[in-house]
Amino acid sequence: MSIATLSWQAHRVSVDTLGFLPPFLGSRRKRWLFISEDTPLGRAQLFPFWRHRADLAARYGIDIRELPLSRFQAGKNPYAGPVEAVCFQARAGLPPGEVAALAERIRTIFPTARLGYFDASPSTSLPYAGALNPLVAAYVKKQVLKEKRLYRETLLGDAYHGDHYARRLRAAEPMNRWPVPDDFWSKLWLGPHYAFSPELQPRFQGGFPNGDRDIDVQARFNTEGSAWYAAMRQEALDKVGELAGRYRVRADGKLPPASYRAELLRTRICFSPFGQGEITPRDFEAMAAGCLLLKPDLSHLECYPEVFLPYETYVPLAWDLADFEEKVAYYLAHEAEREAIAKRACDLLRGYFGQNRFLNDVEPLLIRLGLAGEAAPARAEAPVAMPVMAAAPMVLDRAVSSVESAAPVEPGPLAMPKPRILLSAYHCAPGTDPGARIGWEWYRRISAQCPVTLVTHRRNRPALEAAGAPLPDSSVIYIDTDWVPDWVRRLVEGLFKHEGGDALSPLEWQLYDSAALGVLRRRRMAGAVWDLAHQFTPAAPLSCTRLHRLGLPVALGPWNGAVPVPEAFPEIALQDPRPVRSAAPLGGWFDWALGTTRHASLILAANPSTLAGLPAACRERCRLLLEDGVDQDRFRAGPWPEPPSATQALRVLFVGPLVPDQGIPMLLAAIARVGARSPVELVVVGEGDQAEALRAEAEALEISACVRFKGALDEDGVAAELARAHVFCLPAVRETQGSALLWAMAAARPVIALDCGIAADIVDAEVGLLIPATGQRSVVERLTWALIDIMNAPEVWRLRGKAGRVRVESRHGWDARIEAVMAWYRQIL
Structure with a gap:
């Protein structure tokens, strides 16, 4: 159990059992109050903010406090007074009028605060959109439908997927239709889901769980609930029953949590049908345990991070489960494919949590609530009327499109859309190799700022996937040049080897760059869109690229070649096997033939020597920038050791x-x-x-x-x-x-x-x-x-x-x- 989980449990005892509600710290802090409902999803929505409370205090000056909803409703509120933001939850299934009345009461007690509603209902439905729209500045969901027109449909039951099962399985459910105002979409934000819970998030901190798996299919789930829910779950259980006798299946009875987790570690395939919502805790329990997740197709919805990638992190099933038996048989017979998909899912979430992406991703919501951003006042005069950025409507950089393409309803300047970057990095992998490590750092840090498509060599794939690639909001394209005969490779590499020290010959690079250009052209014809291409590694000017032929602006570098050995060290120059001077004319010829620097919009040079070696015609488009940066969290300023002396070396x-x-x-x-x-x-x-x-x-x-x-x-x-x-x-x-x-x-x-x-x-x-x-x-x-x-x-x-x-x-x-x-x-x- 992690320290964060233990600390959270102590916090729960303090707040829920002992009723200890500490006051806010001083008037200089921005006060953020959570009025919370104790449900599994409610805890998952709150935990990441509580876990990063020290970071939020250090970066934004935010002081977070939690008040259980039951105590607030009982009139036990020690936090009455000036508060910047109040986010509240409510019990799932309440009528819209009751939730609106709760929001009105909160607004009365905290008149200067901006309100945010964290919808703790599992489904994609928006039953409170109309009632809360005039009262809240943000409405946070764990998942949303991609097509917003579907929110205006009349449903059987209380959920989009519930309507499908109610109609197909003839389950008796009432008709429902919830109004969604046109100006509501700018307030809808994607937020934490079950993977962020204090129980599940720590399970993604270790490596991929290897070990013997003697259970073929695990499918322990209940079938009790509303009419459509019970019918859907029973259909799924019947499908599992058809596998009995042919496979080792675990589907009967309920296990204690520890036994359930231990069983998943022995399981090859975990079948997870829909719950009250499409995404369920069982999905992430399976991913954390290294099981292959089989689940009804989720292509109709969005969540963040985007972990449900068909045939990459899970295997989608038809909603009527017609292909269930076929896919179980296939992935049990193809162990390598099964394990690869399971590993990608585990690594994706492990990479997200390991990089602490949440703290940066949540900043747009903080701005919306008046807790961050230079334009945000210390005290909001009204919960909704303050100008906000209408162009960034969702937390975690996931945009919710409106039903119709209309002008922004709220005032405020439109932010420039994040550029979609095509990043070519031949060397890109975490580890000790300097060039590959730097390529990896640029990829993961640029992808944290904007959507990225990484193009890299196939040799990097194991290391990249082990580190969680593709990272959130990015994709990876692998290029293969290993078909070149080894004797040809050794011959050319023996003739030319640039000063960066990479075993990459001009022949190898040109084969890679040509193959990448062909793949990218086909992707563009199929509908892929990029705003700018950046060829990063290898970092020598010998590596001339054709990316400008895609018709995109191109950035190059930082390049770091053309650094000579000083003339005062002829002995060292003779020992150096890398013929830099003989390679330089070849690099110039490639540049002239391919037009790399002529067509570049930006050229980054790591040092003045490199800059001086570039064609004079492109100097005005050149900038100096070191290729490597420093991870200041890893390399910390520790105390200097005891000073050296006669006894201290x-x-x-x-x-x-x-x-x-x-x-x-x-x-x-x-x-x-x-x-x-x-x-x-x-x-x-x-x-x-x-x-x-x-x-x-x-x-x-x-x-x-x-x-x-x-x-x-x-x-x-x-x-x-x-x-x-x-x-x-x-x-x-x-x-x-x-x-x-x-x-x-x-x-x-x-x-x-x-x-x-x-x-x-x-x-x-x-x-x-x-x-x-x-x-x-x-x-x-x-x-x-x-x-x-x-x-x-x-x-x-x-x-x-x-x-x-x-x-x-x-x-x-x-x-x-x-x-x-x-x-x-x-x-x-």
């Missing part, structure tokens, strides 16, 4: 590939000199062709006892090593990314680097030391002096580390990177 850290241009032998020589007079430790993180030679060099210098080669580490491992280090040292003569320098600065560690490459644009005397790149001998001497200076003036170096953290927060965080790129996208469009 100076701890030095290096992170990077073990290749000649990283200058590691110069660092080893400096460590040997320092170690002769004071205790010192060097940790080397990374892998490469020079690893064995470097170990031999350490033995020859008699410093093996104080040098540790850790191999490749992920970002968490690097963060842990930074926490133990006094200083980060990168003596590279040609550094093109600077990621490790930024990580060290984010961790409040001073940095030492050579005055060349990307380091010259990142490091200065405020955050560390830049050593002139004047040759190996002088670098070793200056490195030695710098390390000794840390021992003599530790406070100066500690303050340099703190200054580095401040600089990262203002210039180098991912938020700053993406904000700049989104601004450039808007300029282009």
